[in-house]
Amino acid sequence: MKKLDVTCALVCLNGKTLVVQRSEKMKLPLKWEFPGGKIENGESAEDCVKREIWEELNIEIELISKLSHSNFDYPNFSIELIPFIARYVDGDIKLSEHKQYLLLEKVELNDLDWAEADIPILNEFLRL
Numbered sequence: 001m002k003k004l005d006v007t008c009a010l011v012c013l014n015g016k017t018l019v020v021q022r023s024e025k026m027k028l029p030l031k032w033e034f035p036g037g038k039i040e041n042g043e044s045a046e047d048c049v050k051r052e053i054w055e056e057l058n059i060e061i062e063l064i065s066k067l068s069h070s071n072f073d074y075p076n077f078s079i080e081l082i083p084f085i086a087r088y089v090d091g092d093i094k095l096s097e098h099k100q101y102l103l104l105e106k107v108e109l110n111d112l113d114w115a116e117a118d119i120p121i122l123n124e125f126l127r128l
């Protein structure tokens with residue numbers, strides 16, 4: 001089965017965490033996720049996540065630390081999700097692909113309908 005290497009960022013802004021909802025047209029429609037995307041050939045995970053956040057949200061971030069990778073098999077594809085904790089640095093948030101974004105307190109994150117691969121990452125983050 002096709003395996004995707006995907007990065008994502010848990011972006012902290014004013015003590016809250018930035019989360020995005022996938023659109024109806026994307027894979028995993030309407031699921032919530034941490035923004036990010038597929039690693040391109042020859043690209044480092046760090047460069048990938050900063051590029052994806054710029055492309056998807058129009059903001060610049062600074063990486064702080066890493067969390068554990070999450071491996072998950074969806075029915076049609078497998079994913080290795082590589083998470084970073086990051087800090088917002090600059091820019092006005094403008095979405096290019098997602099349906100909406102939210103800035104949430106940690107206690108609010110559990111209420112969303114998450115992409116399944118994100119759940120171990122969310123749980124590790126909530127324990128920090």
Ligand SMILES: Nc1nc2c([nH]c(=O)n2[C@@H]2O[C@H](COP(=O)(O)OP(=O)(O)OP(=O)(O)O)[C@@H](O)[C@H]2O)c(=O)[nH]1
Nearest residue numbers: 006008026027028033034035036037038079115117118
């Ligand atoms: N960016 C991101 N993708 C995730 C997360 N969790 C998760 O399962 N994914 C899956 O990882 C895959 C790669 O993400 P992507 O946004 O670069 O690519 P995509 O497949 O939506 O783009 P495409 O439809 O144009 O090929 C998506 O199929 C998405 O469903 C997450 O937290 N962040």
